[in-house]
Amino acid sequence: MKPPTRQRFDEQLEWVLRQLPPLIHDLIERVPLHVEDHPSPQTMADLGVRNRRELCGLYTGIPLDERSIRHSGTMPDVVTVYREGILESARCGDGRVPTDRLREEIRITILHELAHHHGLDEDELRDLGYG
Numbered sequence: 001m002k003p004p005t006r007q008r009f010d011e012q013l014e015w016v017l018r019q020l021p022p023l024i025h026d027l028i029e030r031v032p033l034h035v036e037d038h039p040s041p042q043t044m045a046d047l048g049v050r051n052r053r054e055l056c057g058l059y060t061g062i063p064l065d066e067r068s069i070r071h072s073g074t075m076p077d078v079v080t081v082y083r084e085g086i087l088e089s090a091r092c093g094d095g096r097v098p099t100d101r102l103r104e105e106i107r108i109t110i111l112h113e114l115a116h117h118h119g120l121d122e123d124e125l126r127d128l129g130y131g
Helices: 006-019 022-030 041-047 083-090 099-117 122-128
Strands: 033-036 057-060 078-082
Touching (some): 006 099, 057 099, 078 083
Parallel strands (some): 033 078
16 A cells, blocks of 8 residues: 555545534634644754654644733634644554544544644543544
8 A cells, every 4th residue: 555645634634624524614814724744943943853654743933711801913713734644643553644543633633633723732632532
């Protein structure tokens, strides 16, 4: 079986997005979703990540529960998903990336990062099954 291609990943991302409820689509309208192959070296250094395949996604912005008038004029919030990290998380022991696992990892990553926008931290997300 060939390794997953960018096209396959993007097709599955689109499939996952179509399955998400309207409330999530409304949120994505306010917090744009970017897709990149992997995090930049600067992002990895900032987060203390050594292997770029360890990171599936990143929320960049100020969570809603921390915002104030002082944040006026700041850069907009963004959710970034990283193909390599998601593919690695979905990979089976034999190296395959089944479609259902890929879709689930994409879904979890999107919801996980959007939850950061709402102020949930890693411990809270882990308790909810998204960590």
